[in-house]
Amino acid sequence: MTTLVVGYGNTLRGDDGVGYQLADQVAAWxxxxxxxxxxHQLTPELAAAMAECDRVIFIDATLPHTQVDVTWRSLSPSDAPGLDAHRSDPADLLRLTAQLYDTVPLAYQLLLPTAAMDFSETLSAIAQAGFDTALSQLWDFLTAP
Known part of the structure; x- marks a missing residue:
């Protein structure tokens, strides 16, 4: 089974970059x-990579102080018409993948808690704890038989 991990966010805005950093770590494995x-953001070009895999995991930060735990969600393609090339979300990309390539991988969203999105290149204690938890969960998920 092939898996695509897409971590996104602004690494110059503190905790917003936690998804990006997590994807970097997975790549290093x-x-x-x-x-x-x-x-830094989801773009339509990702649909081509998604069409070549069996499952995809989107990793993103939540808004500060809106959740306390790492959360996994199953995703389905969006029903909404159109695509905003500057503000895509995972469900929109799944729909685009289905439209262009007639396939949809299993899809999950991995959301991480955050505390601050100020101009910074470091993670808050909350985001770092979420990063560590998600890293362990991803390892288990990706290495399970």
């Missing part, structure tokens, strides 16, 4: 059948 992409 160099696991077979796992490709990780760290990006």
């Amino acid at each position: 160099e696991l077979p059948n796992v490709r990780a992409i760290a990006c």
